[in-house]
Amino acid sequence: MTNLAIKTENLTKRYGSLEALKGVDLEVPPGFLFGIIGPDGAGKTSLIRTLATLVLPDGGRASVLGHDVVAEYRSIRNKMGYMPGRFSLYQDLSVLENLQLFASIYDTTIEKNYHLIKDIYQQIEPFKHRRAGQLSGGMKQKLALSCALIHEPEILFLDEPTTGVDPVSRNEFWEMLEDLKKKGISILVSTPYMDEAKLCDMVALIQNGTILSVNTPAEIVDSYNTPLYAIKATNKYQLLKDLKSYSYAASVFPFGEYIHYTDQRGLNVVEELKKHLEANNHSGIEVVSIAPTVEDCFMALMDEQV
Amino acid sequence: MGKTIIEANRLSKIFGSFTAVNEITFMVKEAEIFGFLGANGAGKTTAIKMLTGLLSPTSGEAQVAGFDVYNQTEDIKRNIGYMSQRFSLYEDLTVTENIEFYAGIYGLSRSRIKEKTSELVQKLDLGKVQNALIKSLPLGWRQKLAFSVAIIHDPKIVFLDEPTSGVDPITRRQFWELIYEAAYQGITVFVTTHYMDEAEYCDRISMMVDGKIQALDTPELLKKQFDASTMHEVFVKMARPHEKI
Numbered sequence: 001m002t003n004l005a006i007k008t009e010n011l012t013k014r015y016g017s018l019e020a021l022k023g024v025d026l027e028v029p030p031g032f033l034f035g036i037i038g039p040d041g042a043g044k045t046s047l048i049r050t051l052a053t054l055v056l057p058d059g060g061r062a063s064v065l066g067h068d069v070v071a072e073y074r075s076i077r078n079k080m081g082y083m084p085g086r087f088s089l090y091q092d093l094s095v096l097e098n099l100q101l102f103a104s105i106y107d108t109t110i111e112k113n114y115h116l117i118k119d120i121y122q123q124i125e126p127f128k129h130r131r132a133g134q135l136s137g138g139m140k141q142k143l144a145l146s147c148a149l150i151h152e153p154e155i156l157f158l159d160e161p162t163t164g165v166d167p168v169s170r171n172e173f174w175e176m177l178e179d180l181k182k183k184g185i186s187i188l189v190s191t192p193y194m195d196e197a198k199l200c201d202m203v204a205l206i207q208n209g210t211i212l213s214v215n216t217p218a219e220i221v222d223s224y225n226t227p228l229y230a231i232k233a234t235n236k237y238q239l240l241k242d243l244k245s246y247s248y249a250a251s252v253f254p255f256g257e258y259i260h261y262t263d264q265r266g267l268n269v270v271e272e273l274k275k276h277l278e279a280n281n282h283s284g285i286e287v288v289s290i291a292p293t294v295e296d297c298f299m300a301l302m303d304e305q306v
Numbered sequence: 307m308g309k310t311i312i313e314a315n316r317l318s319k320i321f322g323s324f325t326a327v328n329e330i331t332f333m334v335k336e337a338e339i340f341g342f343l344g345a346n347g348a349g350k351t352t353a354i355k356m357l358t359g360l361l362s363p364t365s366g367e368a369q370v371a372g373f374d375v376y377n378q379t380e381d382i383k384r385n386i387g388y389m390s391q392r393f394s395l396y397e398d399l400t401v402t403e404n405i406e407f408y409a410g411i412y413g414l415s416r417s418r419i420k421e422k423t424s425e426l427v428q429k430l431d432l433g434k435v436q437n438a439l440i441k442s443l444p445l446g447w448r449q450k451l452a453f454s455v456a457i458i459h460d461p462k463i464v465f466l467d468e469p470t471s472g473v474d475p476i477t478r479r480q481f482w483e484l485i486y487e488a489a490y491q492g493i494t495v496f497v498t499t500h501y502m503d504e505a506e507y508c509d510r511i512s513m514m515v516d517g518k519i520q521a522l523d524t525p526e527l528l529k530k531q532f533d534a535s536t537m538h539e540v541f542v543k544m545a546r547p548h549e550k551i
Contacts, residue, residue, distance in 0.1 A: 039474030040445045137346045164391075164471055166345040166500055167538055168545045192472045193501075207474065236507070237486040253479050256506035256536065257525065299475050 003066070005030040005155055005186040006051060010060035013046045013209075020046035022209040023060065028188060028202070033181045035200035036190040037298070043209040044190035045085060045159055051188065052082045052157045065154055078106070081148035085159040087140050091133030095124055095143055098132050099150060106151030116183065117146040120176055138169050145176065149185075156180065158189040162196065174199045194295035205298050212301040217294060224292040224300060226250070227268065230258040233277060234284035242280050248272075253299060258286075260296060309336040311463060311494045312357065317366035317375075319352050326352040328517035329366060334510075336462075339485060339495045341505050344514030345545040350498055351467070353514070357496075358465055359383050371462040384412075387456035387464035387493075391471045394452035397441035401432050404440060405455060412459035426454050446477025453484055457493055464488065466497040470504065482507055502538035511537070513544050520544060 006028035013021040021043050028034045036044050049055045051064055053073035061068065067075040089098045099121070103110050114121075124142050127135065132143060141161060148156060158177075162170040174196065177187055189200070197203045198217045205212040205220070213220060233239040236259075243252045243261055248269070250262040263269045273287045312334035319327040327349045334340045344350045355361035357370050359379030368375040371385040395404045402423055409419040427436050430450055440448055449469055457464050466485075470478045482504065489495050489509075497508065505511055505525060512522040521528060521544060525537055532540045 039477075040472035042474075164346075164468070164500065166545060167502055167541050168345055171542065194475060237490060240483065240486070253476075254482055254507060256503040295475050302474065302476055 003030060004028060004063075005032065006034075006062070006064055006188065008047075008051075008060065008062040011047075011050065011057050011062050012059035013043075013050055013055065014058045019209050021050070021057075024206075024209075024211055026204060026211065026214065028186065030186050031181070031184060032201045033177060033187045033189070033199070035197055035203040036188065036206055037192070037194060037197050037203050037294075038190075038206035039192050041208075042206045044206060046209075047206070048082075048157050048159045048188065048190060052080060053077060054082075078151075079154045081151070081153035081156045083144050083148045083156070083158045083161060085163065087132075087144060089132045089140070089144060089147060092131060094129050094131055095135070096128040098143060099147055102147040103150045108151050110150065113150055113152050116152060117149050119179060120149075121146045137165065138172075141165070141169075141173065149180070153185065155186040155188070158187065160190050160192065162191055162193060170196070194293070194298055197294040203294070205294075205301060207298075207302055207305065210305070212298070212305065220294055220297050221292055224297045226262045226300070227266070228290055228292050228296060229261045229263070229270065229273065230255070230286075230288050230290045231261050231273065231277075232258050232284065232286040233282040235282065239277070239282060242277070242282070246276060251299070251303070253296075255293075255295075260290075260292075310334070311336045311338075311372075312340075312368070312370050312496070314357070314368040315366055317353070317356060317368045318364050319349075319356060319361065320364045325517050327356070327363075330514075330517075330519045332512055332519055332522055334463075334494060334496065336494055337489050337492045338510065339489050339497065339508045341508030341511040342496060342498045342514070343505055343511055343541065344498075348514040348545075349517040350514055354465055354467060354496075354498070358386060358388055384459075385462050387459070387461040388467075389452050389456040389464070389469055390467040391469060395440045395448060395455065398439060400439055401436045401443075401451065402427070404451070405458065408455045409458050414459065422458055426451070426458075430454060444477075446473045446481070449473055450477070450481055450484060453481065453488075457488055461493065463494040463496060466495065468498055468500065470499065470501060478504075502536065502541055505537040505541075513541070515545060 004027050008024050008026045011021055011024040024047060036047060038044055050057050051062060051069060053069050053076050056070060064076045065079055099110055120142050124139050162173055181187060202216050204214045240259060243249055243259060248264050250264045253260045270287050274285055277285050310333045315331050316329040318329050342350055356363050356375055359375060359382040363375060370382045373381040405423045405426055406419055409422055427433055435443060470481055485495050510524050511528060512519050528540050532543050534540045534543060
């Protein structure tokens with residue numbers, strides 16, 4: 001067990017009557033870029049805060065780098081970097097002052113570990129005398145990540161670093177994580193964006209305080225074993241209504257320009273669907289058999305849970 | 307469709323030496339679902355504030371629901387609905403209290419409020435939780451209710467600022483069904499989102515880059531124009547013409 005980056009057994013966390021974590025079992029191998037994927041309120045933040053020794057669990061056990069999160073929290077804190085969901089640096093200190101503060105707290109210097117933050121920090125270095133509160137969202141994010149890295153942590157906890165961030169900035173952030181992973185740092189990152197799953201080595205899908213699945217992105221998609229169809233027609237809203245009221249429909253979900261559809265009859269129903277839609281006066285009909293995305297899988301797992 | 311409901315002509319907002327919105331010109335048609343996209347900091351929020359009568363423009367012209375954004379802002383506010391990701395409902399009020407409160411603010415009659423309340427509770431399947439405090443409800447339920455409350459006074463236009471951020475994938479889709487339905491009933495929907503699959507649900511999309519509208523068309527034609535297979539690709543090709551932090 002000691003060589004796992006993270007291990008939890010039946011971990012629970014409660015806030016009053018709210019059960020934020022309902023017995024979470026998780027094993028994260030070292031050196032992994034591991035994603036916790038789920039919507040708001042799923043338990044992502046509770047899990048990260050428990051692992052980062054910021055809140056105490058109510059039941060079960062958890063260890064980080066072989067150290068128990070309750071008994072040995074001090075050992076964990078020296079070896080971890082943490083980036084909370086909300087920007088939490090000192091807004092009235094400059095970029096450089098924030099970074100110096102973090103370095104000195106951990107008894108190190110910016111110079112000593114500059115190699116670790118170089119690629120990220122260089123992008124905000126031209127603004128190093130600007131107060132942190134005056135930075136743009138993307139710059140704040142880079143500063144927060146630099147501060148979380150300056151003491152050369154073995155593991156990074158990142159709580160929704162890409163939430164509310166536009167798609168281009170999100171891509172850039174994931175490239176930074178990929179680079180950090182190559183330096184040997186284990187990374188646990190949470191996100192509500194299902195499409196980011198494919199950028200992780202392994203992901204845990206989480207909903208209502210329960211882990212739905214832990215797997216590689218490829219295995220998650222492979223485990224989806226219902227034939228899935230992408231359907232398109234000129235009148236999207238009418239198409240959605242007609243598919244929902246179709247007596248053989250199992251699931252009907254809008255997906256970009258298509259609607260993803262599963263059928264109760266199992267086998268290939270492409271022709272049947274086309275005929276049904278033609279009979280309902282649709283035009284521009286397209287029905288194709290497709291491979292599922294992680295989001296399809298997540299929704300199927302959510303359905304099973306209910 | 308056909309009638310113009312929002313019209314902006316070289317609309318600008320300048321804060322000191324910073325031009326947040328730089329001469330945007332566009333129009334939105336009645337009952338259209340209009341996607342207003344752009345990177346963080348591109349000027350979307352400033353533009354929305356001007357269109358909703360919350361911020362006076364520096365220059366240019368705009369009419370929203372037939373009213374002028376400089377001197378008819380109160381008329382604009384009465385004719386639009388607004389919902390954002392952050393603040394939408396009062397957390398310490400119950401479901402029905404929130405509905406009654408907003409309906410009251412918009413001046414609905416008592417009998418109409420009663421009617422609307424039971425209609426919404428039934429439609430959103432909130433019967434069991436109608437007396438529960440908003441803060442005890444899952445985010446997705448709150449957002450669906452917030453949307454319904456934002457259009458409780460049958461506005462001509464509803465502005466939605468990242469309404470589905472962080473919402474689970476099933477509820478996110480139920481939310482979009484409500485949007486489709488509203489548009490079908492004639493309400494114009496003006497929406498921002500960071501989910502590029504949702505951009506595909508819009509009738510037309512504008513892309514803002516550095517305060518300007520760089521492209522405006524149907525998702526299909528934008529994809530053609532940028533030689534991209536998804537809106538995500540279009541966004542990536544367009545949002546960062548030059549590297550910026």
